[in-house]
Amino acid sequence: MAAAEQIKSLIKSFGDGDESRFFATAMQIAASEARKGHTTFAQELKSLIEKAKKGRSETIVDRGKTISISGPKRELNDLIEVFHPKIKLNDMVLDEHVKMSLTRVVQEQRKIELLRKHNLTPRRKLLLTGLPGCGKTMTAQALAGELGLAVFIIRLDGLISKFMGESIAKLRMIFDSMEDHRGVYLFDEFDSIGTHRDQGQDVGEIKRVLNSFLINIEKDQSNSIVISATNLPESLDKALFRRFDDIIRYPLPDVGEIKKVLKKNLSGFSLSTSTSVDKIAKEAVGLSYSDIVRACEEAIKEMIIMGKSKIPVSALLTSIEKRKQ
Incomplete structure (x- = not known):
């Protein structure tokens, strides 16, 4: 059975809402049983x-009440994924400049x-x-966690409709929701609607949605945080950039940041050889944060499946090298 300290850690992390520590401790127990x-x-x-x-x-709570989008806005249930994250900025490994920018957002809020x-x-x-994989989506969750707000993730694929005007009406409803329910609203993979309006292939409903977004975000005076995330900033319409209060660029992690990710995700485990974390970190240069986390998870799985102690x-x-290909 699990050691007493592991059981105490499991209960404490559950009580604290520390999801990452809860799962890490559970994995340690699994590894112990395999050994x-x-x-x-x-x-x-x-x-x-x-x-x-x-x-x-998780159950979503807004000012002590369960969030529900009902009445004339019940259509948004098919467009928005809502949840209440527990993670904070300190749970993330971030570039120093990125962390400073996000900390300032929290302070001002x-x-x-x-x-x-x-x-x-x-x-x-x-x-x-x-x-x-550099932390854009997780940032929305961390900001919400810091401020005790819910995250509203807008499904852009469900926003675009073949019927003229329907997409614009849906977008207007989303911005109305920002007034009704303060939260962090994330438009992920925003380049799918935010492309240059003068591009030849950008016609029809997508162009109308972009124009509507520009108007709505300009007019929006709610207390909600509006985040647009993109992997392709060069494809965005230039008119978008001046609509935002801050543009935050996420670089790939450097060696120092990779070491922090490795130590965070391998804590509680020992390595099979004396190979330093510094050497492993250098091998992982060029990978994103999420790639490094997955490489750690794969190595832990290998340990458990093979019944090893380290x-x-x-x-x-090997997992790091595969993700470089």
Whole structure:
């Protein structure tokens, strides 16, 4: 059975709402059982952990009430995914300049009433740019976690309609929702609607949606945070950039940041050889944060499946190399 300290850690992390620590401790218990030869039980635990991660959902609370989009806006249930994250900025490994920008957003949001008394507007319209896996989507969750708000993820594929005018009406409803329910609204993969209006192929409903977005974000005076995230900033219409209070660019992690990601995701485990984290980090240069996290998870799985007591460095390096290809 699991050690007493692991059980205490499991209960404490659950009580604190520390999801990442909860899953990490559960994985440690699975690894411990595998080392004892209880491979079937260890595999069952691993499967349960993966299933829990995949299907994780939480009750949404806004000012002590369950959020529901009803009445004339019930159509938004098919357009918006809503949840209440627990992660904070300190749970993320970020470039120093990115972290400073996000910290300033949080500070201004926490002083929103004071700033408005002086006729000043806090930063709340953000454009996040960078390669996939560098933390843009997680940033929306972390900002919401810092401010105790819900995250509203807009499904852009459900926004575009073949019927003229319907997409614009849906977009207007989303901006109306920002007034009714303060939260962090994320338009992910924004380049799908934010492309240059003068591009030959950009015709019809998408162009109309872009024009409508420009009008709505310009007029929006709600207390919600509006985030647009894109992997392709060069494809965005230039008129978009001046609509945002801040443009935050996410670089790939450097060696120092990679070391932090490795230590965070491998904490509680030992490596099979004396290979330094510095050496492993250098091998991972060029990968995104999410790629490095997945490489760590693959190595931990290998340890559990093979019934080993330490993470095979060879498996970790192989996983890193595969993700570079």
